[in-house]
Amino acid sequence: MKYTQNLSPDERKMMRSVFWRSWTMNASRTGATQYHALGVIYTLLPVINKFYKTKEDRAEAIVRHTTWFNATMHINNFIMGLVASMEKKNSEDPDFDTSSITAVKASLMGPLSGIGDSFFWGILRVVAAGIGISLASTGSPLGAIVFLLLYNIPAFIIHYYALYGGYSVGANFIERMYESGGMKILTKVSSILGLMMMGSMTASNVKFQTILQVSVKGSKEAMKIQTYLDQLFIGIVPLAVTLVSFWLIRNKKVNVNWVMLGIMVLGIILGMCGIC
Incomplete structure (x- = not known):
């Protein structure tokens, strides 16, 4: 309980x-740029309402957290705690760089999810399920109960702390970073990591494979357009x-739902x- 003493x-x-609001975070998947954003806003509302006194400041903070967010459940609460502390600092310091809040949040999603996914999905769930299944296979009704307890008790404790x-x-982190002048460096690095992560997700999730072929006179084999696209730049169409x-949403202010419908x-x- 040392975290709460001060x-x-x-x-x-x-x-x-x-803490109690944060359980709803993963239940607010809305797609596009709002992925988990509603849950993040709902989770941080007590922080925003406490530290910001005017409607304008509160609105600005809410808009700041409409950005895309997705991290492993339970361990993502570390990011929420850090963001809450940064929002407090921002309300006290007029020279605080608000872009650092979004940048730090975005940069921590990938590393923490790598740890969280490996532990919760790859280790804890498998071990708990193995023990639960072994009990259930003997006809014991405790199998499901033991599985739920073995998984959820550690998850609840980690989620809290x-x-x-x-x-x-x-x-302490923010204070030290400002005193050393490292906040600007952290913001820059965090922004780069966030962009790298978004670029990797684009390459992994946006797919295009054309079956279009062009017959070439004098040749038995047709020319496959996809082969030449890959030679030019792999993933050029998804990019x-x-x-x-992004240009339509950012510069032309086109509603994201219309963009999704158009695609x-x-x-x-x-x-x-x-063609594809």
Whole structure:
């Protein structure tokens, strides 16, 4: 309980509210740029309402957290604690760089998810399921109960202490970074890591494979367009679609739902025409 000793009664009450709200984070998947964003905003509302006194400041903080977010459940509370601490610092310091909040949040998603996925999905769940299945195979009704307890008790404890750990570390972390002048470096590095992660996700999740072929006179084999596209730049079409979508949303203020609908219609048309 050392994480809570230095907190005021109001802060402890605020963090308890954040903790219980954080269970809804992974239940708010809305797609596109709002992935888990609604859950993040709902989780951080006690922080925003406590530290920001005007409607304008609160609105700005809420808009700041509409960005894409996805990290392993339970361990993602460390990010929420750190972000809560940074929001507190921002409310106290008029020279605070608000872009660092989004940058740090984005940069921690990948590394923490790598740890969280390996532990929760690859180790804890498998071990708990193995023990539960062995009991269930003997006809014992305790199999399901033991599985749920073995998985959820450690998950609950980590979920709790990750939040308070992030909040406690955040205050000292931010103070040291500002004193050393390292916040600008951290923000820059975090932004780069965030962009790298988004680029990797684009390459992994946005797919395009054309079956279009062009007959060449005097040749028995048709020229496959996809082969030449790959020789030119692997993933050039998914990259182009992503950049055009970003340009429409960012510069032309096109609603993201219209962009998604346009991509779906384009995919259907290309499929019906035998292009992909």
